[in-house]
Amino acid sequence: MVIAASPVIVALDYAEMAPALELASALDPSACRLKVGKELFTAAGPLLIERLQGLGFEVFLDLKFHDIPNTVAGALRSAAAMGVWMVNVHVSGGRRMLEASVEAFANVATPPMLIGVTVLTSMDAQDFAELAYKGSLGDQVLRLANLAKDCGLQGVVCSAKEATVLRQELGSTFALVTPGIRPAGAKADDQRRILTPAEAMEAGASYLVVGRPITRAADPAAALEAINSSL
């Protein structure tokens, strides 16, 4: 496996294996990592993970587990057995689920990084208000990030808009994985809390998750290169 020099994680949001492998083959594993999410993993499964690793890529398995502690712990052990680099769970699954998640990797020699999802980057203040949580969206992100850290997770997924505050509150070694990244002038699509790659790094992000601005570009490798050289 190649350790990428770049903080970019390319989201392979495809419906099947072939286009995902085609895109991966066009990219350099020293220039990015790859993320496989619910759509692609449900269609293509562990075989795809093996193929991407065979091309030299570290893989973020983004299945956002959210279930009872025993079920999530089992799912995480299965993920670790695939040798993935990063996995995630919803922090809103609560303390016992998070502690069971950490415990699931206790006997794994090289465990994946365990990351908690806070408030999805597709949500804005209005969406958030409908859920009737206490405080603002930003308060909720901070509350969930503190809980994740307290339970022993290595980082959180959040919007880069929250990265400055989280970096201050949670210290320099806690990983901030930030989707909702759009180069200047790119379409927001369904994302609501967005920043450019350079702004996100400036705000304290550790990793930038970028999907459509790369996967739907006429030349994905050039789009990745442009982002990397903007940092």
Ligand SMILES: O=C(O)c1cc(=O)[nH]c(=O)n1[C@@H]1O[C@H](COP(=O)(O)O)[C@@H](O)[C@H]1O
């Ligand atoms: O966990 C994630 O990766 C994630 C969390 C979040 O809050 N928002 C978010 O967009 N994501 C993922 O990040 C990727 C963003 O893709 P683009 O919007 O195409 O750049 C998608 O694969 C999402 O599933």
